[in-house]
Amino acid sequence: MANLKVNMSMTKNEMPEQDPVVRAGNFDEVALGYDAETAMKEAARCLDCKNSPCRTGCPVSVKIPRFLEKVRDGDFDAAYEIITSTNSLPAVCGRVCPQEKQCESKCVRGIKGESVGIGRLERFVADYHMAKEDKPEPVAPASNGHRIAVIGSGPAGLTCAGDLCKLGYDVTIFEAFHKSGGVLVYGIPQFRLPKEIVAAEIENLTKMGVKIVNNAIIGKSITVDELFDDGFEAVFIGSGAGLPQFLHIPGENLLGVYSANELLTRTNLMKAYRDDYDTPIKHFNRVAVVGAGNVAMDAARVSKRLGAEHVYIVYRRGADELPARKEEVEHAEAEGIEFKLLNNPCAIHGDEEGHVTGIECIKQELGEPDEKGRRKPVPVPDSNWVLDVDTVVIAIGTSPNPLIRNTTEGLTFTRKGGIEADEGGVTARPGVFAGGDAVTGSATVILAMGAGKAGAKSIDEYIRNKK
Amino acid sequence: MYKVVTKRFLNDAKSICLFEIEAPLVARHAQAGQFVIFRLDEQGERVPVSVAGYDREKGTVSVMVQAAGKTTRMLHTVEQGDYISDFVGPLGKATEMEGLKKVCVVGGGVGCAIAYPIAKEMHARGIDVTFIGGFRSADIVILKDELKAASNKLIMCTDDGSYGEKGFTTVFLKQEIEANIAEGKPQFDRVIAIGPDIMMKFLADVTRPYGIKTIISLDPIMVDGTGMCGCCRVIVGGETKFACVDGPDFDAHEVDFDSLLKRAAFYKDEQDEAAKHICKITGGKRNG
Numbered sequence: 001m002a003n004l005k006v007n008m009s010m011t012k013n014e015m016p017e018q019d020p021v022v023r024a025g026n027f028d029e030v031a032l033g034y035d036a037e038t039a040m041k042e043a044a045r046c047l048d049c050k051n052s053p054c055r056t057g058c059p060v061s062v063k064i065p066r067f068l069e070k071v072r073d074g075d076f077d078a079a080y081e082i083i084t085s086t087n088s089l090p091a092v093c094g095r096v097c098p099q100e101k102q103c104e105s106k107c108v109r110g111i112k113g114e115s116v117g118i119g120r121l122e123r124f125v126a127d128y129h130m131a132k133e134d135k136p137e138p139v140a141p142a143s144n145g146h147r148i149a150v151i152g153s154g155p156a157g158l159t160c161a162g163d164l165c166k167l168g169y170d171v172t173i174f175e176a177f178h179k180s181g182g183v184l185v186y187g188i189p190q191f192r193l194p195k196e197i198v199a200a201e202i203e204n205l206t207k208m209g210v211k212i213v214n215n216a217i218i219g220k221s222i223t224v225d226e227l228f229d230d231g232f233e234a235v236f237i238g239s240g241a242g243l244p245q246f247l248h249i250p251g252e253n254l255l256g257v258y259s260a261n262e263l264l265t266r267t268n269l270m271k272a273y274r275d276d277y278d279t280p281i282k283h284f285n286r287v288a289v290v291g292a293g294n295v296a297m298d299a300a301r302v303s304k305r306l307g308a309e310h311v312y313i314v315y316r317r318g319a320d321e322l323p324a325r326k327e328e329v330e331h332a333e334a335e336g337i338e339f340k341l342l343n344n345p346c347a348i349h350g351d352e353e354g355h356v357t358g359i360e361c362i363k364q365e366l367g368e369p370d371e372k373g374r375r376k377p378v379p380v381p382d383s384n385w386v387l388d389v390d391t392v393v394i395a396i397g398t399s400p401n402p403l404i405r406n407t408t409e410g411l412t413f414t415r416k417g418g419i420e421a422d423e424g425g426v427t428a429r430p431g432v433f434a435g436g437d438a439v440t441g442s443a444t445v446i447l448a449m450g451a452g453k454a455g456a457k458s459i460d461e462y463i464r465n466k467k
Numbered sequence: 468m469y470k471v472v473t474k475r476f477l478n479d480a481k482s483i484c485l486f487e488i489e490a491p492l493v494a495r496h497a498q499a500g501q502f503v504i505f506r507l508d509e510q511g512e513r514v515p516v517s518v519a520g521y522d523r524e525k526g527t528v529s530v531m532v533q534a535a536g537k538t539t540r541m542l543h544t545v546e547q548g549d550y551i552s553d554f555v556g557p558l559g560k561a562t563e564m565e566g567l568k569k570v571c572v573v574g575g576g577v578g579c580a581i582a583y584p585i586a587k588e589m590h591a592r593g594i595d596v597t598f599i600g601g602f603r604s605a606d607i608v609i610l611k612d613e614l615k616a617a618s619n620k621l622i623m624c625t626d627d628g629s630y631g632e633k634g635f636t637t638v639f640l641k642q643e644i645e646a647n648i649a650e651g652k653p654q655f656d657r658v659i660a661i662g663p664d665i666m667m668k669f670l671a672d673v674t675r676p677y678g679i680k681t682i683i684s685l686d687p688i689m690v691d692g693t694g695m696c697g698c699c700r701v702i703v704g705g706e707t708k709f710a711c712v713d714g715p716d717f718d719a720h721e722v723d724f725d726s727l728l729k730r731a732a733f734y735k736d737e738q739d740e741a742a743k744h745i746c747k748i749t750g751g752k753r754n755g
Binding site for chain 2: 178217221246252258259278280282354402
């Protein structure tokens with residue numbers, strides 16, 4: 001039914017944020033979320049289009065117009081029910097999904113003016129539910145007796161486990177780290193995704209009956225074959241893309257060169273920024289982050305918060321080619337991150353003790369567009385210069401960890417080391433399914449969740465057909 | 468949580484302590500040469516330590532830990548029957564033993580704790596094992612009986628001569644290699660050396676002219692131990708390797724010791740500072 005109470009404002013309601021100067025000195029969440037009144041006003045901007053184009057942009061098919069309608073009417077509990085019927089991690093998605101490339105990019109309101117703030121509203125609903133005191137406990141669905149193993153507790157694994165659990169499967173997640181959540185806890189910083197929120201979403205799953213075994217490294221502690229021997233009928237591999245890529249330039253093993261994974265793991269998972277935690281981190285002053293994706297923005301903003309005076313993004317392409325979300329780039333700029341674009345690092349310089357003293361770059365100019373339409377950077381001859389830094393963070397992407405590849409028979413792999421799987425997560429080995437970064441290489445949380453969802457559906461079909 | 472089933476100090480100085488931990492998932496596949504990562508509690512750091520032994524039936528894994536920095540000193544205050552927060556593994560590759568006939572295993576200080584299970588396994592497989600164990604002085608010597616049982620020939624030495632022979636492991640390794648030549652005995656087809664980085668560097672210099680393949684076990688600074696952070700980068704044969712997944716064993720004649728020694732000292736200031744903040748009332752027990 002068409003929305004008769006449409007709020008025709010052309011722009012999204014603003015979401016309050018911490019002041020950039022203040023937040024660059026703390027790890028508290030940057031975006032503060034809507035209040036109920038603003039949420040209702042924002043939801044009323046939805047036209048409730050007949051064919052819901054927004055839904056086609058959502059990898060986990062959230063029934064967007066239906067939940068917006070409930071928010072507009074102030075029935076936030078009903079909105080939560082609608083979202084969680086297809087999305088196990090709404091508080092996470094509401095914060096870290098690139099909505100501008102997904103649901104919101106399809107919103108008809110975005111043709112003239114700004115799209116409806118779907119992500120902000122999803123976050124509002126999830127936070128409302130989380131803060132509510134007298135909410136009913138999640139109910140464990142009746143068990144169908146089939147045991148499924150899920151490898152990795154990141155977005156793909158959690159989504160797959162959640163969906164299978166709702167269908168009655170007995171699901172056990174195996175996680176290598178001491179804390180569950182995968183990239184949501186080791187990668188994405190506290191100020192963008194508070195860890196308490198991840199923990200609460202995971203607790204919802206465990207209350208529904210999902211079991212999690214931490215400190216279990218598949219391929220080391222247990223092999224995939226042993227999971228089948230132990231009585232699991234199917235295995236979903238959602239082990240992510242954990243292996244950091246380096247530049248392979250001189251000086252990369254100098255003291256003060258970090259992979260983004262190391263910097264972020266020390267800070268986010270091991271809480272090196274807090275005095276009461278033991279894991280050390282260097283007090284650096286001038287940091288060059290190489291790369292310009294979301295992880296690079298996270299690494300830069302973490303460096304700033306750890307006290308660095310100057311933090312640079314060094315990227316070989318230009319401003320139009322930045323792969324990070326627009327919002328992340330804007331947040332970084334507001335916090336004083338300095339962008340050194342069209343610069344390609346060629347060496348890292350160090351002193352006699354082996355400490356980093358600078359990063360040498362060659363200036364680039366943009367040439368002809370490549371096959372993807374991105375203009376290719378071309379080095380400017382004799383344009384080498386040295387950026388004076390004491391720390392370099394390499395954030396140019398990750399590839400899938402080889403531990404499972406090296407210990408599992410019957411799977412096939414892509415040239416880049418990803419597990420070969422179709423859109424439903426079906427691999428070359430019967431009973432083994434895979435999805436997320438373990439298949440695609442580094443991508444986004446929501447794409448991994450979509451893959452987890454598809455994997456759960458395929459596993460359900462596989463088990464039903466087996467009977 | 469992981470239960471400490473046994474705790475036992477291994478020397479008079481109480482500088483090295485054995486902990487047998489209930490960890491069936493680690494015990495299932497643990498092998499000599501591999502390592503585990505433990506974490507004491509929520510605020511604790513992840514610390515890698517070599518597997519010193521395992522009991523697959525009991526589901527336990529033993530580690531021998533020297534009190535050095537804050538975390539290891541705090542671990543020494545954990546009692547039998549207590550629990551530690553995390554214990555994960557086995558990590559890294561097991562030590563290669565296939566086809567070996569005669570091996571010299573050299574341990575320096577707490578390195579003997581890591582070398583011991585390797586010597587034991589080799590000895591059990593019928594490999595001729597000469598073990599050279601070096602320590603600073605008698606009060607820190609460990610595993611006297613165990614090393615004897617795990618070797619065909621045992622040479623124990625101390626820097627000050629207070630136990631066994633007087634002198635460094637390098638001297639006795641060279642002596643044994645020369646003796647094999649002089650007496651026309653088969654030469655060692657491998658030397659395994661585990662100890663302080665600087666000792667391994669000098670042992671590599673000893674074996675290089677003889678062309679004896681020499682394997683060392685490295686323990687650079689790590690965070691996750693699964694190849695994720697790249698913190699444990701070492702240069703071997705001009706290539707960057709991750710000690711946690713490509714090692715911890717590497718060819719000593721290929722390792723860039725200069726870079727290794729520098730990287731190992733990166734957090735020295737932070738370590739020294741942290742060690743000053745061990746609670747003097749509880750002796751290191753947190754929330755205790």
